[in-house]
Amino acid sequence: MGSKRVFITGGASGLGRALANRFADAGYSVCIGDVDDGRGAEALAELKAKGKAHYVNCDVTKEYALQSVADWLLSNWGGVDVVINNxxxxxxxxxxxxxxxxWEWVVNINLLGVVRGSKVFARLMRDQGSGHIVNIASLAGLIYPPKMGAYCATKAAVVALSETMSLELDADNIKVSVVCPSFFRTNLAESVRASDADSQAATQRLVNKAKLGADEIAGRVFSAIEKGDFYILPHPEGRAIWRLKRWLPFKRYRAMMLKQTARMMTNRAKG
Incomplete structure (x- = not known):
């Protein structure tokens, strides 16, 4: 058998592109899907300089688009080893x-996009006898800040779906991982839909002021995928907050979060 094969949705920019490059650096054949063909062409040129790569226009709101990718991978590369629903x-x-x-727009992409990818590629991996599905959620799927209800709800659902899949697919020799990063510097803010200008500005500020960039997160995520970790929290502070939530009595945790919320609102008012 030749090099391992990975498929990444949303692979033309942000974390998806950083992951594609990290897998390519490790010798994987890399297939990326995206709806932005311009960025897809740029990312593909980058990847082809490192090894075997392919780009396909893939809209995760369409199951047939994901099925078309699965069919292409089976016909041209003999299958796929890792699928990242990013x-x-x-x-x-x-x-x-x-x-x-x-709400419907966010659910259709963030949650149902992962459902469609998992559904399609679980079938392929069952037939080939192995595989690894990686779902990109968020720390917002474990810790629920205010003014982010739709985002938190979809990412929490991705965590729940991933836990279910890890049990359901174990007998089929299919590994599952769920990635829960905190804010990092990426182009995610480009896609944000907000109910008001303050919420939009706050989201962009959190992304732009983050300490880590997509390449650093991709490196940590790649290492955890290779180890077969289920929960992947690449930010140490994210892991610490999640532990506090699980260990503290809810009243104490809620009081802590209310203080954080008040501080965030004060900073927002100051601009």
Missing amino acids: AGVASAGGIAEFSLED
């Missing part, structure tokens, strides 16, 4: 303000 969008806004239309 494509996602950002959202911000309070429960009373964020529109139902925007």
Whole structure:
């Protein structure tokens, strides 16, 4: 058998592109899917300089688009070893303000996009006898900050789906991982839908001021995938906050989060 094969949705920019490059550096054949063909061409040129690579236009809101990729991988590369359901969008806004239309948009991409990818590629991996599905969630799927209800709900659902899949697919020799990063510097803010200008600005500020970039996160995620970790939290502070949530009595944790929320609102008011 030749090199291992990976497919990444949303692979033309941000974390997806950084992961594609990290896998290529490790000798994988890399297939990326995206809806931005311009960025896809740029990413593909980068990847081809490192080894075997392919780009396909892939809209994760369409099951047939993902099935088409699976069929291509089976016909041309004999299958796939790792699938990363990475494509996602950002959202911000309070429960009373964020529109139902925007809720449906976020759910269709962040949650159902992962469902479609997992459904399609679980079938392929069952047939080939092995595989690894990696779902990109967020620390917001474990810790739920205010003004991010739609985003938190979809990412929490991805965590729950991944836990279910890890049990359901174990007998088929299919590994599952779920990645829960905190904010890092990426182009995610480009896709944000917000109920108001303050929420939009706050999201962009959190992304732009993050200490780590996509390449650093990709390196940590790649190492954890290679080890077969289920929960992948690449930020040490994220792991610490998650531990506090699990260990503290809820009243104490809630009080801590209310203080953080008040501090965040004060900083937002100061601009």
